[in-house]
Amino acid sequence: MITVIKNGEVYAPEYLGKKDIVITGGKIHGLFSNVKIPSEIGEVNVIDAEGKYVVPGFIDSHVHILGGGGEGGFRTRTPEIQLSQIVKGGITTLVGCLGTDGVCRDMRALIGKARALEEEGVSTYTYTGSYEIPVKTITGSCKSDIMLIDKVIGTGEVAISDHRSSQPDFEEFISVIADSRVGGMLSGKAGIVNIHVGDGKKGIEFLFRMVKETEIPIKQVIPTHMGRNKELFNQGIEFAKMGGIVDFTTSTESKNSKDIRASEALKLMIDSGVSINNIQFSSDAQGSLPKFNDNGELIGLDVGSEESMFLEFRDSVLIQEVKFQDALKVITSNVADHILLNHKGRISPDMDGDIVIMDSELNITEVICKGKLMVSQGELLKKGTFEK
Numbered sequence: 001m002i003t004v005i006k007n008g009e010v011y012a013p014e015y016l017g018k019k020d021i022v023i024t025g026g027k028i029h030g031l032f033s034n035v036k037i038p039s040e041i042g043e044v045n046v047i048d049a050e051g052k053y054v055v056p057g058f059i060d061s062h063v064h065i066l067g068g069g070g071e072g073g074f075r076t077r078t079p080e081i082q083l084s085q086i087v088k089g090g091i092t093t094l095v096g097c098l099g100t101d102g103v104c105r106d107m108r109a110l111i112g113k114a115r116a117l118e119e120e121g122v123s124t125y126t127y128t129g130s131y132e133i134p135v136k137t138i139t140g141s142c143k144s145d146i147m148l149i150d151k152v153i154g155t156g157e158v159a160i161s162d163h164r165s166s167q168p169d170f171e172e173f174i175s176v177i178a179d180s181r182v183g184g185m186l187s188g189k190a191g192i193v194n195i196h197v198g199d200g201k202k203g204i205e206f207l208f209r210m211v212k213e214t215e216i217p218i219k220q221v222i223p224t225h226m227g228r229n230k231e232l233f234n235q236g237i238e239f240a241k242m243g244g245i246v247d248f249t250t251s252t253e254s255k256n257s258k259d260i261r262a263s264e265a266l267k268l269m270i271d272s273g274v275s276i277n278n279i280q281f282s283s284d285a286q287g288s289l290p291k292f293n294d295n296g297e298l299i300g301l302d303v304g305s306e307e308s309m310f311l312e313f314r315d316s317v318l319i320q321e322v323k324f325q326d327a328l329k330v331i332t333s334n335v336a337d338h339i340l341l342n343h344k345g346r347i348s349p350d351m352d353g354d355i356v357i358m359d360s361e362l363n364i365t366e367v368i369c370k371g372k373l374m375v376s377q378g379e380l381l382k383k384g385t386f387e388k
């Protein structure tokens with residue numbers, strides 16, 4: 001099957017002008033001006049993108065695909081993610097992770113779920129471990145999980161500065177990063193460590209120590225939830241200016257006034273002189289979001305959503321007035337660069353055929369995963385195996 005996307009305004013993420021994109025065998029074959037495919041060659045699916053934005057599929061590097069939460073007892077465990085939730089939000093590639101609960105959820109189940117989603121059509125990877133140090137791996141170490149298991153590209157989400165963290169000392173913490181780094185080097189993967197940063201006063205002090213006291217490159221770690229409060233956000237500016245990557249979570253509880261929303265954080269970071277290349281978004285989808293009333297009492301639980309990443313991208317452009325291609329980078333090419341997915345995150349020949357098409361008001365109309373149309377004219381074409 002050949003797919004041709006005609007006459008769209010292509011952002012790769014940089015603006016390339018009006019182009020036709022040809023996708024064959026799940027990959028981008030090339031970009032052309034007014035291409036003509038002879039009908040004898042086989043079935044050709046033509047998508048008219050006149051007046052629309054054509055962009056790379058979004059990459060979400062932090063998703064609780066097995067469900068998350070459980071911190072209010074077993075009934076507060078959030079459900080597994082379904083395919084439709086992913087593709088409706090324009091996500092074509094995602095990295096699954098475990099969080100607080102590394103007992104009733106484990107790496108075997110995580111990899112099983114990642115494989116299921118891959119069979120259903122999206123591209124999936126995972127980290128090894130959960131909040132805990134020592135990291136609970138499959139093969140005995142972070143290094144060997146990264147080297148021996150195709151799906152595993154790094155470690156995480158390891159928790160620091162959080163009451164739910166296993167409270168590792170600096171030496172224990174740094175040895176996990178060193179182990180993951182070497183595993184990544186030996187297998188041609190990122191070997192990055194995704195760091196869950198909580199509300200604790202120390203923030204990312206461990207990461208500043210890593211830069212100061214060790215030889216490990218600053219980009220070996222990706223701290224997430226960096227918009228959690230003002231103090232942490234300011235540490236993030238300092239860290240990014242040193243060359244580090246900062247990740248902002250797009251699923252946030254609106255009543256939590258301490259949170260800086262990802263779109264606002266992006267604007268503030270750019271205004272303070274941080275390079276756009278050091279910033280990324282992730283959704284934290286299927287993580288639990290506690291809801292509090294004005295007295296701070298727990299009144300319910302919500303679940304993080306995949307769609308939030310697109311909505312924060314949209315708000316970055318429409319409300320914060322961040323340049324379209326800059327806002328796009330934080331959910332496409334930057335993420336691909338940071339987690340070393342060389343075949344993802346850009347529209348250019350030989351990259352995977354992962355594409356999102358948006359109308360002029362920035363509504364998602366089409367989503368294509370490895371050449372397969374999953375959403376068409378805003379309607380879901382493909383659902384998960386057990387979705388109604």
Ligand code: ZN
Pocket residue numbers: 099157196197225
């Ligand atoms: Zn987290």
